[in-house]
Amino acid sequence: MISVEEAIQKVVKTVQTTTTSQTIRVREAVGEILSKDVIAPINMPPFRQSAMDGYALNLYDNTTYEVRDEVKAGDQHHPVLEKGEAVRIFTGAAVPDTANTVIMQERVVMNENTIAVEGLVNFGDNIRLEGEQIKKGEIALKKDTIITVAGIGYLLSLGIQEIQVYKKPSIGVVVTGNELIEPGKPLSTGKVYDSNGGMLATALQSLEYKEISEYSVKDQYETTKEVLLTALKENDVIVLSGGISVGTYDYVGKALKELGVEEIFYKVKQKPGKPLFFGRKKNKIVFALPGNPAAALSCFYLYVYPALEKLRGNKNFSLDKKEVTSISSFEKKGNRAQFLKAILEENTVTILEGQSSAMLQTFAVANALVYIPEERSRIMKNDTVEVICLPI
Ligand SMILES: Nc1nc2c(c(=O)[nH]1)N[C@H]1C(S)=C(S)[C@@H](COP(=O)(O)OP(=O)(O)OC[C@H]3O[C@@H](n4cnc5c(N)ncnc54)[C@H](O)[C@@H]3O)O[C@H]1N2
Numbered sequence: 001m002i003s004v005e006e007a008i009q010k011v012v013k014t015v016q017t018t019t020t021s022q023t024i025r026v027r028e029a030v031g032e033i034l035s036k037d038v039i040a041p042i043n044m045p046p047f048r049q050s051a052m053d054g055y056a057l058n059l060y061d062n063t064t065y066e067v068r069d070e071v072k073a074g075d076q077h078h079p080v081l082e083k084g085e086a087v088r089i090f091t092g093a094a095v096p097d098t099a100n101t102v103i104m105q106e107r108v109v110m111n112e113n114t115i116a117v118e119g120l121v122n123f124g125d126n127i128r129l130e131g132e133q134i135k136k137g138e139i140a141l142k143k144d145t146i147i148t149v150a151g152i153g154y155l156l157s158l159g160i161q162e163i164q165v166y167k168k169p170s171i172g173v174v175v176t177g178n179e180l181i182e183p184g185k186p187l188s189t190g191k192v193y194d195s196n197g198g199m200l201a202t203a204l205q206s207l208e209y210k211e212i213s214e215y216s217v218k219d220q221y222e223t224t225k226e227v228l229l230t231a232l233k234e235n236d237v238i239v240l241s242g243g244i245s246v247g248t249y250d251y252v253g254k255a256l257k258e259l260g261v262e263e264i265f266y267k268v269k270q271k272p273g274k275p276l277f278f279g280r281k282k283n284k285i286v287f288a289l290p291g292n293p294a295a296a297l298s299c300f301y302l303y304v305y306p307a308l309e310k311l312r313g314n315k316n317f318s319l320d321k322k323e324v325t326s327i328s329s330f331e332k333k334g335n336r337a338q339f340l341k342a343i344l345e346e347n348t349v350t351i352l353e354g355q356s357s358a359m360l361q362t363f364a365v366a367n368a369l370v371y372i373p374e375e376r377s378r379i380m381k382n383d384t385v386e387v388i389c390l391p392i
């Protein structure tokens, strides 16, 4: 059995960022990661722009200017100004080539078609220079940048409509268990509703993974092998739930081995989620999560999440961690590291009652996991603890 730290390290070391790119529309790219530098196809701004509503001047050594013309945003003409001449101009409009400064209208006294300028005026005031944000041919956004909403605006401002991003993995979610009933169908003795299938698929959807296939299989060796073979063919990553412990009908480990999936680790010194399996077959990644629902979800966030994020090119692939003050105390039994469902508020955290790996009730209201390392036996009120922040 390996430690949490070793297990995380093995996942991070094994999983490499995909080399497959795809072209997508900028409008659909929020959260995607650039697999190639984006080169600016134009200068931005594309021309000398006025930053104010006011007057563009051809400066001379007096304070009175004759207003000759008007240029508003979108206009294409360039009035020619002699020294001492001005044009009325508006924010975003092209500054005439012969103007060398713009003065805001609040600093001007108008008198018929002349203006008197108040205070000191400098060359280049209130003019946004052509290409001052980015020049044509320069790198507008670097490879590995995550596209934000602002990034989308920026790319659109350069007229770019398509970009190359890392292809996100396709993921197969496989639930195992004779006892599982699809929610919506009547429940009979010995059966439970399948929570893990929908929960894991939704977790993936909410993280914007698009290619998700769901499979379910009974506790039978041959069918488990068949379904896993199909899932391996159809997906880059397999996330299994259940059937990975030591019971007679836990066939997942045996089937994976038979299918040539190399075990990288099996069993982690942690609670919940001890019987976690991680393996690979060529470039396919396999996680077999324990069936207990809270164990499955904890393992998903702690191991599957960083693996998928690294795979899709995210350099910041782990969930955020914070050191905060615990307002609860907790006695840890045994020597496994433990992850506790908790509510994080600003700089304090409350550990919830009901930490069983079979229970989702507390997980449903938790927004963080408190981490107790193997060697720590208790948390006292006001102790500093490490928390892992969970997505919704
Ligand atoms: N002799 C031992 N028994 C067990 C050990 C052990 O070390 N020695 N470990 C225990 C721990 S810890 C865990 S965690 C579980 C993991 O078992 P499996 O991964 O084989 O999972 P299952 O046996 O299939 O299911 C466990 C539990 O979870 C329920 N379950 C499973 N899938 C779903 C689902 N999709 N939706 C809702 N609930 C699900 C299932 O009904 C069981 O109650 O093993 C312990 N045993």
Ligand code: MOO
Pocket: 270, 271, 272, 273, 274, 275, 290, 292, 295, 357, 358
């Ligand atoms: O590892 Mo299990 O998840 O403790 O119940």
